Amino acid sequence: MTSAAASDNYGYHKAKIWQIGFFALNNTTTNMYLFALAFVSYYATGIAGLTVVAISTILTFMRVFDGITDPVIGFIIDKTESKFGKFRPLMIIGNIILASSLLIMYNVTHLLPEASQMLFFIAIYAVYIIGYTFQTACTKAAQTALTNDPKQRPLFAVFDGVFNTVLFAGGQVFVASYLVAKHGGFTMGMFTELNTYVIVLGLIFTGMAVAGIWAKDRKEFFGLADLNVKTGFRDYWPILKGNRPLQMLIIAASSDKLTLSVLRHAVVMVMLFGILLGDYELSGTISMIIIIPTLVITFAGVAYARKRDLKKSFIASTWIGLAAFGILIALLFAIDPTTISLDNLGFATIAFIVLYTLGMGFGSLPSALVIPMIADVSDYETYKSGRYVPGMIGTLFSFVDKMISSLAPALVGFAVALIGYKDTFPEIGSALTASMYGMTILLAFGVPVLGWIISLIAMKFYYLDSEKMAGIQKSIGDVKEKAENERLRVARQPVEQMDKSGDSLNPIPSSK
Template sequence: MSESIVTNKSYGYNSAKIWQIALFALNNTATNLYLFTLTFVSYYATGVAGLTVVVISTILTFMRVFDGITDPIIGFIIDKTESKFGKFRPIMIIGNIIIAGSILTMYNVTHQLPEEFQMIFFIAAYAVYIIGYTMQTAVTKAGQTVLTNHPKQRPLFSIFDSVYNIGVFTGGQIFVASYLIAKHGDFNMALFTELNTIVMIAAGVFTVLATIAIWNKDRKEYFGLADLTVNTRFRDYLPIFKANRPLQMLVIAASTDKVASLVMRQAPVMVMFFGIMLGDYALSGTISLITIVPGLIITFLGVMYARKSGMKNTLVKASWLGVISFGILIPFFLIIDPSIISLESMGGITIVFLILFSIGTGIGTLTPSIVIPMIADVSDYETFKTGRYVPGMIGTIFSFIDKMVSSLAPALVGFLVAIIGYKNEFPQLGETLTTPLLIMTLIIAFGIPILGWLISIIAMKFYILDKKKMNEIQSAIADEKQKSEEEEDEDEAMVW
C-alpha cells in the first residue's frame, strides 16, 4: 500500500505520509525539551532564587500530583473543542505558548521578588507551566487517532519518538555538562538563560512542524464516527474507564513498566549498582552511551515486528525478552565478582554483561514507546463499542493513572533500602559491598523490571486488541461512517 493519504475500503484505513508521522512525533519532543530543562530547576530555585532544598523538593512533589489532576480536565477540553482550526492544533499551539511564557516568567522574575513572595510566585508559575505541558502532551496521545489508523503505520511513531528522545535526554545532558557548564562555570543565571532560550526556540519550531504534520487530518471527518459521536460529560470518565477493559489492561502494563524503568534510573540505584557493586560510578555514564545504539536497534526491530504482527504481540514478546535478559543477570552477578567488569580490559564477562544489559535497557526503551500508539487503538475501540470519540479522555485517563503510579518509584526505592538498614540515608559511594546490599541491588536493578514485565505479560492476556481485532474495529467504524453518509445523501435527495 502507498504511504500517502489513502483509505482502504476493506478496513477503513486512514493512512499518513511518513513525513507526517515523523514530524508529529516532534510534538512530544517539544514537551520533552522542557521536561529536560526543568530537571535543573532545583539548581535555579536553590542557587539563584534562594529557596531551600526541603522547600523545593516538597513543591516539586506536590506539582507531580497537580500534573496528574490536570490531565482529565485537559482531556475533556480537547474532546469538546470544535473550531475552524480543528480540535488538536489550537491546543498544541496554545499549550506551547503557555509553557514558554511560564518558563520565561519563572526564571526571570522569581529571584527578583522579595524573599517572602518567591515561593508563592514559583509555585504559581510552575502550576501554569503544568497546564500548558498537559495541553500539549495530551495531544500527542489523542492526535494519534486522526494521524493514521493503519496497523503498519501507527508503530512507526515509536521509532521517531525514541530517536528524538535520545537526542533530547542523552544529547542534552552532554550539551549541558560538556558545553554549558564549561562555558559558564556553574548552574548560574547565564547558563539558565542560554539553555532556556535554545529550548524555547527549538520547542517552538518543533511544535510548528508537528502542527503542519497533522494539519489536513485535524478535521471532523477523521473524528471517530463524526456526526454520530455520542455526547460525553465530564462525569463519564469513571464509567468509560470501568467499561473499557483494554484501557484498564494497557494502564496496568504501561504503569508497571514505567515504575520499573524509573526505579532503575533513580540516583541511589545508580550509586548502588555502578558505584558500589561494580566499584566504578563513572561506568554509569559510559555504559549509558554504549547502550544507545543497541537500544535504537531493538526499537527499530520491535517496530518492524509490530507492523507485521501487531503491537500487542510485540509488547508481549519484548517483555519476555526483557525478563530473560535481566533474569540471567541476577544469577550471573551472584556467581562472578562484579568488580572485574571493566571497559579497560574487555574480557568475556564484561562482554556478556554488556550484551544482556543492553538488551534489557533496550527493551525498557521499546515498551514505553509502543504504548503511545496503542492508546490510539484503545480510543478506536471505545468508538467501536459505544460510538464515543473521546481520544482526549482516553489519553488523559491513561496519563493520570500512569503519573500517579510512577510517582511511587522514589518511595519504593527508599522502602527497599530501608529493609536492609538504610533508614536515614541512601547507600553512599565508597561503602563496602555487603551480602544484603548486593542482594537488594540486584532486586531493585533487575528484579523490579522483571516484575514489571511479567505484570505486563499477564495484563496483555486480557487485552483483546490484537491485529485481527483492530482490523475488525477499523472496518466496522468505516462501514458505520459510510452508512451515515449514505443516509445523509438520501435525506438531502428527499428534501430536493
C-alpha cells in the same frame, strides 16, 4: 465511500510517512522538558535551598496534580472545535506555557526570600504541568485522526522510539560529558544552558508537529464525525469502568513508566555510574554506545508489530527486558562493579554493556508502542459506544498513569533518605557503602523487573489484537459509509418540498 472516510474495505485512512514522523516530535518536545526537569532536584536543593525530603514530596504531589488536570484537559480537547482544528491550537498553547514556566522557575525561585521559595516553586511548577498536559494529551488523542491503518499505527513507535533514544541517550551524554564538565557540576550555568537548548528545540519541534497533523486535524477524521454521541464530564467513570482494554493498558503502561522514571532519575544515574561504578562520565559514553543497538531493537520491534500486532510486540519486548535486567542484577552482586570500565574490556564490562543494552532497548520499546495502542483503545470505545472521545481516553490513561508514576521521585527520595541522605542527594564520588550498593541495584534494576512483571500480567487480559482491530475498523467504516450514503440520498431529494397546505417549505427565490 468517500476518500475522507476510508481507503479500503476496512475503513482505513492513511497518513503520509512524513506526517507521522513530524507529529511524533510533539512527544519528543514534552519528553525534552521531562528530561530537563529530571535535574530539578539538584537545582532545588543545591541552588534554591530546599531539602531532599521537601523537594521529593513536592515533586510527588505535583505529579498527582498533573494527573488531576488530565481529565479536565481531555474534556477540553474533546469539546474543542475551531477553524484551526481540534489539536493544533492546544499544542501551541501548551508549548508556550512550558517554555515560559521553565524560564521563570529556574531564573526566579532562588532569588526570592527563603520563606517564599517553596510556595513559588509549587505555583510555577503547577503552571508548567498545565502546559505539559495540554501538549502531551494531544499526542495521545490525535493518533486516531492521524491514521487508523493497523500497518501504519506502529510506525509512530519507530519515529518516537528513535527520537526518544537520541534524546535520552544523547541527552545523558551531553549533560554528563559536556555540561557538567564545562560548568563544574550542577550549577546555575549548567541549568541555563540546558534549558536554552530545550526551549529552542521545543519550539522548532512543536512547529514541525503542527505541520504533521495539519491535514488530518479535520472533523471527517474524528471517529464517526457528525454521528458522535454527546458526552459529558460525568462519562469519565463509565468509560473507564466499561473499557477493559483501557484498564489493562493503563496498568501495563503505568508500571513501565514508573520503572523507567526511577531508572532515568538523575539521582539514580549518579548512584549507578558516579558511585557504584565510580565513573559518572561512563553513563554518557554507554548511552552513546547503546544508541545504535537500541534503534535496531526499535525497528525490529515495530516490524514485528506490523507483521503480527502491537500487543504481541509489547509482550515479547517486555520479556526480553525483564530477563536482561534479572541477569544483570545477579552479575552486579557476583563481581566487583568498579572493574566495569571501557579501559578494561573484560567479561564484566562486556556483559554489563550487553545486558544493559538489551534491558534498556527492549524495556523502553513498550513505552513507544503504548501511544498507538491508546488509539486502538479509543477506536474500541467508538465501536462499542459510538463515542469519539480520544481526549478523554488519552487523559484517563494519563491520569492513572501519572498517579502511579508519581511515586518515582518520592520513591527515590525516601530510598536515599533510608540510607542516610536526608538533607542532600548522593553526589558523584560519595562513599560506596553496603547500603548504597544494595539500594542502587534495587532502584536501577530491581524496580524495573517488578514493574515489568506487573505489565505482563496486565497484558494477559488486553484483547485488542490485530484480528479484533480489523473488525473494529470495518464496523466503524461501515457506519460512516451508511451515513454518507444517507446524506447523499437526502441531498438528491427535490430542492422544493411542499407542506400539506401546498405552501413551499424551501422556496426558490424568483429572479427579477
